[in-house]
Amino acid sequence: MQELDIIDEHEGLSLVCEKPDTLKDARMHYCPGCGHGVAHRIIMEAVAELGIQEKTIGVAPVGCSVFAYHYMNIDMQEAAHGRATAVATGIKRVLPDQYVFTYQGDGDLAAIGTAETIHTVNRGENIMIVFINNAIYGMTGGQMAPTTLFGQKTSTSPYGRAQEFNGYPLRITEMLAMLPGAFYVTRQAVNTPGNVRKAKKAILNGFKYQELKKGTSFIEIVSNCPTNWGLTPVKSNEWLVENMLPAYPLGDIKLPSKEDLIHA
Amino acid sequence: MGELRLMKGNEALAEASIRAGMDAYFGYPITPQSEVLEYLTREAYQRTGATILQAESEVASINMLYGAGGAGGRVMTSSSSPGISLMQEGISYIAGSQIPCLIVNVNRGGPGLGTIQPSQGDYFQSVKGGGHGDYRLIVLAPATVQEMADFVLDGFLLAEKYRNPVLILTDGALGQMMEKVELRDQVDRSVRPVPAWATVGKPDSRPANVLTSLFIQPEEMEQVNIALQKKYAEIEAAEVKYQTVHMEDADMVLVAYGLSARISRKAMELCRANGMKVGLIRPITLWPYPYQVIRDAAKQAKGFLTVEMNAGQMVEDVRLAVNGQRPVEHYGRMGGIIPTPEEIVSVLERMYASAS
Ligand SMILES: Cc1ncc(C[n+]2csc(CCOP(=O)(O)OP(=O)(O)O)c2C)c(N)n1
Numbered sequence: 001m002q003e004l005d006i007i008d009e010h011e012g013l014s015l016v017c018e019k020p021d022t023l024k025d026a027r028m029h030y031c032p033g034c035g036h037g038v039a040h041r042i043i044m045e046a047v048a049e050l051g052i053q054e055k056t057i058g059v060a061p062v063g064c065s066v067f068a069y070h071y072m073n074i075d076m077q078e079a080a081h082g083r084a085t086a087v088a089t090g091i092k093r094v095l096p097d098q099y100v101f102t103y104q105g106d107g108d109l110a111a112i113g114t115a116e117t118i119h120t121v122n123r124g125e126n127i128m129i130v131f132i133n134n135a136i137y138g139m140t141g142g143q144m145a146p147t148t149l150f151g152q153k154t155s156t157s158p159y160g161r162a163q164e165f166n167g168y169p170l171r172i173t174e175m176l177a178m179l180p181g182a183f184y185v186t187r188q189a190v191n192t193p194g195n196v197r198k199a200k201k202a203i204l205n206g207f208k209y210q211e212l213k214k215g216t217s218f219i220e221i222v223s224n225c226p227t228n229w230g231l232t233p234v235k236s237n238e239w240l241v242e243n244m245l246p247a248y249p250l251g252d253i254k255l256p257s258k259e260d261l262i263h264a
Numbered sequence: 265m266g267e268l269r270l271m272k273g274n275e276a277l278a279e280a281s282i283r284a285g286m287d288a289y290f291g292y293p294i295t296p297q298s299e300v301l302e303y304l305t306r307e308a309y310q311r312t313g314a315t316i317l318q319a320e321s322e323v324a325s326i327n328m329l330y331g332a333g334g335a336g337g338r339v340m341t342s343s344s345s346p347g348i349s350l351m352q353e354g355i356s357y358i359a360g361s362q363i364p365c366l367i368v369n370v371n372r373g374g375p376g377l378g379t380i381q382p383s384q385g386d387y388f389q390s391v392k393g394g395g396h397g398d399y400r401l402i403v404l405a406p407a408t409v410q411e412m413a414d415f416v417l418d419g420f421l422l423a424e425k426y427r428n429p430v431l432i433l434t435d436g437a438l439g440q441m442m443e444k445v446e447l448r449d450q451v452d453r454s455v456r457p458v459p460a461w462a463t464v465g466k467p468d469s470r471p472a473n474v475l476t477s478l479f480i481q482p483e484e485m486e487q488v489n490i491a492l493q494k495k496y497a498e499i500e501a502a503e504v505k506y507q508t509v510h511m512e513d514a515d516m517v518l519v520a521y522g523l524s525a526r527i528s529r530k531a532m533e534l535c536r537a538n539g540m541k542v543g544l545i546r547p548i549t550l551w552p553y554p555y556q557v558i559r560d561a562a563k564q565a566k567g568f569l570t571v572e573m574n575a576g577q578m579v580e581d582v583r584l585a586v587n588g589q590r591p592v593e594h595y596g597r598m599g600g601i602i603p604t605p606e607e608i609v610s611v612l613e614r615m616y617a618s619a620s
Contacts, residue, residue, distance in 0.1 A: 024472075055465045057335065060476075069474045075463035077334045078476035080357050083327035086319070090331025090339070091463070093288055093315040098465050116327070119320040 020048035024073045033233020035223030036065050038190040039132055042200040043103070044072055050207055056099040057091050059084045063105035064138040082113025085120035088127045099210050101128040106147040107137045110172040117172070124181030124215035128206035131173065131218065133248060134225040142228030146170040149247055154228070169247055173220045177254040183215030185254035189222040189245070191237045214260060222248050266446045273412040274439040276447075277342070277368065277432070278303035280413035284420050285451030287337035288315040290328040292347060295380040296436035297370035300342045312453055322347035326354030326367075333358070333365040334475045336462030338420050338453075342368035344436070345386055346377060348394075355429060356395030359492075360477025364423035366416065367401075368432045370439040373600035381600025382436035382523060387577035390433045391551040398489055400496045401431045402503065403550040405521040409443035411548075417448060426499055427461070433550060435573065437523050437602065505548035506557055510536065514543025516612055516619075517561050519582050520571040521547045524603065528571045531608035542612060550578070558585035566619040568592045571608055573601075591615070 022044040030037045047056050053074055060068040062081035069076035079087040084102035092100045109117050109131050117129070136154055137143040143156040147169050151160040161169070177185040184206065188199035199221055206217035222244050226236040271279065278300045281289065289308065291301040301318060308314040315332075319325040325341045332339045343351065348369045358365060369390065373383035390403050402422050404415045412434060419430040458464055466472045479485040509529060511517070516535075520528040525546040535542040545561065547554050558568070567590050570579040576594040583592045595611045597603045 053465075054467050057463050057465060059331070066478060069472070069476065073466070073472050075466045075473045076475070077331060077463055078361070078474070078478055079330070080327060080353055083323070083330075083354070086324040086327035087331035087334075089317070089324075090288070090290065090328035090333070090337075091335040092331075093317060093328070094332045094335040094337035094339075095464060115320055116324050119324065 020045050022048040022053050022073050024071055026070050028071055029067065030064065031227045033224065033226040033236060034064070035134065035190045035221065036132065038196060039130065039199070039221050039223065040065070040068060040071050042190070042196060043101070043130065043203050046200060046203045046207055047074060050204065052099050052207065055097070056101070057095065059088045059091070059100070059102040061102070061104040061108040062139070063108050065103055065105065065132065066139065068103055082108050082111070083116055084108065084113065085125070085127070085129060086116045089120055089123070089125050092125055092127050096126070099207050101130060101206070103130045104132065105138065106131070106133045106135065106145045110146040110170050114172070118176070118179070121176045121216045121218060122179045122181045124183065126210050126213045126215065128203070128210065128217040128219065130203070130206070131220045132223050133220055134223045135244060136225045136228045138225050138228055146172070149243055171248065173218065173253060176218055181215050182218055182254055183260070184209055184217040184256055186252045187220040187222065187248060187250050189240070189250055191224065191240050195250070209256070212261070212263060214256070220248070222250065266448050268444060268446055270442055271409060271445050272299060272440060272442050273409045273434065274299035274370065275303050276409045276413040276445045277416055279307070279447060280416035281340050282308050282312055282314065283448055283450050284417040285312070285338055285453040285456060286314050286340055286420070287453060288317070288332045288339045290317050290319050290325040290332070290339070290341050291343065292319050292322050292325055294344045294347045296372060296382070296439050297342050297344050297368070299439070300368070314453070322350040323354065326351035326358070329365050330354060330358050330361070330363055333363040334361065334463050336458045336464055338424070338456065340366040340368065342370065344370045344372045345374050345383070348386065348389070352395035355401070356397050356399060357477050358429045359395075359399035359401065360397065361475045362427040363429070363475060364427050365429050366419045366423055366432065367429060368434070371433060371435040373598065379600040380436065382438070382573060382602065383598070383600055384435060384522060384524060384573040384577070385598070386433065387550065387572070387574060390431055391553070399492065400499070400551055401429050402426070402499060403431045403433050405433050405548060405550050406438060407522050407525050407546065409438070409441065409445050412438060413445050413447060417451070422503065426495060428495070428499070433522070435523055500552040503549060504552045504554050504556070506554035507546040507548060508557065509544040509546070511543040511545065511561060513541050514561070515541045515564070515566045516543070516615060517565045517568045518542060518544045518571060518608070519547070519558065519568055519578070520544070521550060521578065524571045524573055527603055527605055528608060530605040531612065534605055534609050535612055540612065540616060553581050555581070555585040558582055559587070562586045562589045565590060567615050569608070569611060569615060570594050571603060572596045573603070574598060
């Protein structure tokens with residue numbers, strides 16, 4: 001956040017919030033109420049606050065956030081569907097002292113890209129993975145995702161997700177936390193101002209921990225999809241609290257120990 | 265004179281990649297090219313600090329290559345046919361995002377899991393696409409262990425000159441055979457400048473660099489394609505490479521690349537000893553393809569014979585060049601069987617008989 005400042009031209013008004021210059025001057029294409037915009041913003045605020053714009057490379061996924069590089073004012077690569085963590089591995093191996101992160105949806109990270117996700121974390125690549133879980137395939141128009149909840153209706157689970165046809169909602173974050181290469185694993189949300197602040201704190205950690213070179217930071221953000229859930233933005237956040245959070249409870253899943261946080 | 269060694273093709277290629285100042289290699293084991301990954305994990309990091317990473321799959325390898333090449337590295341992967349098939353989506357993205365890199369296919373027999381024996385069955389995949397969309401790879405076809413080594417640095421330089429992926433298309437026999445090879449000197453990894461387009465972190469002095477193959481507006485996507493086609497035309501004009509042997513008086517022309525060209529050369533010598541004026545054209549770049557030299561040869565030759573370790577793939581390009589002016593035949597063995605010079609001679613004898 002920028003410091004509180006008085007704008008001369010608007011005497012009497014005080015600036016309480018400003019777009020950091022790590023966000024481009026582009027209007028986001030996201031639907032009203034979608035969590036992607038907030039998630040973009042807190043990542044870019046973190047880059048600005050840490051002063052690491054010159055040292056940060058992001059990897060965009062295939063999904064609604066495929067155009068993340070239209071908004072994030074940093075060097076970025078657009079990966080094939082599911083391959084963001086492999087791309088990030090390549091970048092980090094060539095530029096080990098830069099900050100590298102991926103930004104991926106649930107279809108990208110937990111379906112088509114599952115192998116890359118698991119092996120990247122298992123190698124303990126020193127990157128941050130930001131995982132936006134909205135329990136649906138947003139970009140392609142609302143098909144079932146690996147994280148779609150039991151009973152949740154999507155265009156490819158029109159009678160609601162059922163175990164006998166579709167298996168279980170995948171809690172990949174818990175699964176990844178079991179891997180020794182995972183350094184920091186947390187589940188956050190951006191549905192309330194308080195949660196946005198907590199999520200941003202997690203993102204700041206995910207960047208800073210890269211300096212230690214001790215493993216992967218994995219940050220799930222439970223998010224919404226008003227359009228494909230067929231709900232208003234407000235209702236979608238209520239639905240998120242009532243349905244998503246019981247299945248995907250918020251909080252830290254794996255925290256570094258005190259010794260872990262000492263520079264090697 | 266560089267250092268002389270007796271080496272396997274795969275190992276010569278691996279050694280050459282270290283000496284070429286390669287920054288990173290990503291690969292997954294598959295016969296008949298696992299020696300590349302084995303050699304590099306043994307030698308590279310210790311000597312130059314290069315990253316050598318065994319990926320979880322060829323899908324991961326090619327996408328790591330995308331990331332590392334996009335970050336400005338001089339990067340390579342290698343595999344054999346089934347693994348190269350898995351890489352095709354990534355190769356298309358690399359071509360679309362114009363990321364320089366080197367890909368090596370030590371071709372084995374297919375289709376499917378096929379055989380681990382040598383083949384040239386991946387010609388179409390290499391030069392006509394393979395992945396989706398209108399893109400081209402620069403394809404180099406070595407015929408000796410020496411060329412397995414030389415084409416590595418040559419390939420990196422071509423890739424970087426045109427911001428285009430380069431493919432070395434070789435086969436299991438060239439990968440496994442041992443020959444004398446003269447190695448080039450070590451290139452210092454630290455002296456290569458960071459390319460201006462690379463994603464290395466955005467300083468205040470320039471706008472953010474973005475590597476993408478996504479251009480959602482059709483008008484923009486068409487312009488990107490037009491620019492790519494312009495680049496491909498430049499490559500076609502400047503980078504065609506081939507070798508000719510005894511073409512000055514040839515009335516029958518063998519066209520073959522890689523291992524088939526070596527066997528064809530032997531067949532040509534047997535024919536010449538019997539008074540048959542056989543010549544050889546060996547394409548070294550399979551794309552861009554040496555159409556012109558074949559077109560020119562069609563003015564005097566009576567016929568053409570392509571020899572390939574496949575069911576007849578490159579023969580289509582020879583027919584395009586000859587354009588119906590002369591008969592063009594194909595002789596091939598498949599499934600990992602290598603044609604013999606004698607088999608080729610008997611096809612040529614039959615062609616002579618029907619030409620006169
Ligand atoms: C290889 C491949 N398969 C399928 C697609 C189509 N596709 C694009 S985005 C997407 C799913 C995106 O869902 P998610 O990752 O959950 O992100 P969201 O759009 O919800 O943010 C799919 C299936 C593709 N682009 N590439």
